Amino acid sequence: MSGIDAVAAAQALSEIGYLLRQNPDEKFRARAFSDAAWAIALERPDLAALHESGGLTSLAGVGAGIAKVLTELVETGHSRYLDRLREETGQPARDDESSLDLAEYQGDLHAHTKWSDGRATMLEMAQGAQALGYRYLGVTDHSPRIKVVNGLDAARLLAQSQEMAEVQKQVEGLTLLQGIEVDILEDGALDLPDVVLEILDFVIASPHVKLRQEPEAMTHRMLRAVSHPHVDLIGHPTGRRPGSREGATYDFEAVFKEAARHGVAVEIDCDPARMDLSPEMARLALECGCNFALSSDAHAPNEFAYVPMGAWMARRAGIPQDRILNWRPVEALTKTSK
Numbered sequence: 001m002s003g004i005d006a007v008a009a010a011q012a013l014s015e016i017g018y019l020l021r022q023n024p025d026e027k028f029r030a031r032a033f034s035d036a037a038w039a040i041a042l043e044r045p046d047l048a049a050l051h052e053s054g055g056l057t058s059l060a061g062v063g064a065g066i067a068k069v070l071t072e073l074v075e076t077g078h079s080r081y082l083d084r085l086r087e088e089t090g091q092p093a094r095d096d097e098s099s100l101d102l103a104e105y106q107g108d109l110h111a112h113t114k115w116s117d118g119r120a121t122m123l124e125m126a127q128g129a130q131a132l133g134y135r136y137l138g139v140t141d142h143s144p145r146i147k148v149v150n151g152l153d154a155a156r157l158l159a160q161s162q163e164m165a166e167v168q169k170q171v172e173g174l175t176l177l178q179g180i181e182v183d184i185l186e187d188g189a190l191d192l193p194d195v196v197l198e199i200l201d202f203v204i205a206s207p208h209v210k211l212r213q214e215p216e217a218m219t220h221r222m223l224r225a226v227s228h229p230h231v232d233l234i235g236h237p238t239g240r241r242p243g244s245r246e247g248a249t250y251d252f253e254a255v256f257k258e259a260a261r262h263g264v265a266v267e268i269d270c271d272p273a274r275m276d277l278s279p280e281m282a283r284l285a286l287e288c289g290c291n292f293a294l295s296s297d298a299h300a301p302n303e304f305a306y307v308p309m310g311a312w313m314a315r316r317a318g319i320p321q322d323r324i325l326n327w328r329p330v331e332a333l334t335k336t337s338k
């Protein structure tokens with residue numbers, strides 16, 4: 001028996017969910033695979049033991065079909081179903097995939113709290129990150145433009161920093177970073193003034209609205225955002241939601257090259273509803289010289305588990321650990337901040 005651990009199994013099921021999601025007719029099956037992947041990434045069951053006792057279907061969200069895939073994964077370390085989906089979508093296995101040791105993942109740089117549209121308090125999110133053994137957590141709520149999510153202006157960011165100082169005292173071993181997920185406006189300007197962005201520990205700039213701009217205008221918009229002196233990371237760079245919403249189209253190569261030139265990293269957003277890059281796009285960004293962040297974009301503590309289930313995309317893109325910010329110690333992140 002070659003065996004497969006829970007994290008590797010979660011990645012396989014998650015990749016199946018992603019590939020199925022490209023086909024709108026497979027929406028529900030895609031969701032079932034992603035949900036099962038999430039449950040396994042959260043609970044880390046002993047799959048070999050469950051298989052032995054015939055108990056795979058006792059796992060949350062695992063019916064007969066998914067159990068069959070899991071059985072093959074446990075017995076052979078492989079899934080022919082996944083291989084077939086890869087072939088069908090023109091993404092066969094490659095021999096230059098990377099390997100990532102998730103036990104060495106230092107911390108998540110993209111998470112929301114009740115300060116904007118998160119469903120948990122900052123303390124609950126911090127304790128969730130601490131329980132996972134993370135060394136840091138980037139608290140990156142939304143900027144003011146996104147009114148529906150109660151985005152933060154300068155005054156609320158100041159209030160948030162006061163709460164953070166209190167929460168920090170309660171989570172030994174975890175460093176809280178105050179960041180923002182600032183909206184990239186239609187012309188590429190950012191939704192908060194420089195004087196505010198400057199004092200934050202970490203700045204994610206993300207496109208949220210008007211994603212269907214003309215490619216030329218969108219390219220200009222993204223080039224301007226990655227050139228901004230305070231931006232550290234481009235969040236979910238296309239905004240695509242496979243199977244339900246087309247994302248932004250622009251000159252990816254030009255934008256990734258410019259990002260690399262400015263030391264701005266590119267995000268792989270591991271939320272299964274997002275997963276807005278593709279392995280090919282992530283590979284292009286790698287070749288353009290970009291660094292990456294592997295983020296959960298968590299809105300509740302149980303969503304931190306999106307990272308282990310979504311790590312397959314970085315592996316498939318051949319991204320080595322040393323090109324991903326989350327494998328660097330917190331000191332390296334704060335020292336290199338621009």
Ligand SMILES: [Zn+2]
Nearest residue numbers: 181206235236
């Ligand atoms: Zn976002």
Ligand SMILES: [Zn+2]
Nearest residue numbers: 110112181297
């Ligand atoms: Zn977010």
